Amino acid sequence: MPKMNLSHFEASILFALFASIVMGIVTKKTDSERLRYGLYLFACFVGTLIGLGWLMHFGHG
Amino acid sequence: MAAKEPTSKEASVPVGQWLPAVALAWIVPGGGHFLLKRRGRAALLLTPVVLMFLFGVFMRGSMFSPQFGDLFAIVFGKFFGAVPQNADLLSVLINCGGFVGNLASGFLYLMASMLGYNQPDMAGAVYDYGTKFLVSAGLLNVLAMVDAYEIAIGKKS
Numbered sequence: 776m777p778k779m780n781l782s783h784f785e786a787s788i789l790f791a792l793f794a795s796i797v798m799g800i801v802t803k804k805t806d807s808e809r810l811r812y813g814l815y816l817f818a819c820f821v822g823t824l825i826g827l828g829w830l831m832h833f834g835h836g
Numbered sequence: 837m838a839a840k841e842p843t844s845k846e847a848s849v850p851v852g853q854w855l856p857a858v859a860l861a862w863i864v865p866g867g868g869h870f871l872l873k874r875r876g877r878a879a880l881l882l883t884p885v886v887l888m889f890l891f892g893v894f895m896r897g898s899m900f901s902p903q904f905g906d907l908f909a910i911v912f913g914k915f916f917g918a919v920p921q922n923a924d925l926l927s928v929l930i931n932c933g934g935f936v937g938n939l940a941s942g943f944l945y946l947m948a949s950m951l952g953y954n955q956p957d958m959a960g961a962v963y964d965y966g967t968k969f970l971v972s973a974g975l976l977n978v979l980a981m982v983d984a985y986e987i988a989i990g991k992k993s
Contacts, residue, residue, distance in 0.1 A: 778894060778896055779891065781891075781965065783961060786895070786965040786969075789888075789969075790888075790965075790969065790972065792884070793887060793888045793976065794884075794972070796880060796883075801982070801983040804992065804993065
């Protein structure tokens with residue numbers, strides 16, 4: 776069985792992608808709403824990820 | 837008075853109307869939607885849940901197993917007036933909650949267990965991400981099960 780070695784960023788992006796797809800599908804009622812909400816969630820995940828990454832970068836000095 | 841009406845309406849939905857869809861949604865992610873003839877949504881739910889579980893396995897995440905040792909120690913310790921020093925309710929909650937999350941993946945968890953996947957909990961970011969991916973796959977499937985339930989009872993289209 777292969778073993779994957781993903782970086783923090785890659786693993787977090789994958790998590791954001793999968794979570795956004797499922798939450799977009801189950802939350803909204805029409806297909807266009809689902810697509811827009813999924814993209815919005817993904818953007819929020821990535822934005823938070825980058826923001827917290829920089830915060831930790833500056834926090835560590 | 838008006839607030840009570842939806843509750844009685846939901847309670848009147850027969851179990852046979854939603855149980856097959858919810859049970860199938862647990863066993864196969866997206867299966868409930870497939871049974872309810874939402875095939876596109878079924879495929880869109882199946883893919884991320886399965887991929888997330890597989891990524892968790894490939895990152896060598898560990899599965900949780902329920903451990904009640906400390907809980908019994910806490911309960912019986914209170915009963916007899918002596919709670920042990922090392923009694924840790926948080927560990928019980930994490931292990932039991934993680935086990936429920938793993939179990940919610942349905943056939944993915946059952947297959948992995950039957951095929952002997954038994955990764956010990958190891959230190960390291962990748963292993964830790966793997967463990968979280970395995971639990972998250974189950975939790976995403978819980979969302980899919982709730983959605984299948986709402987479609988089955990007619991609350992959602």
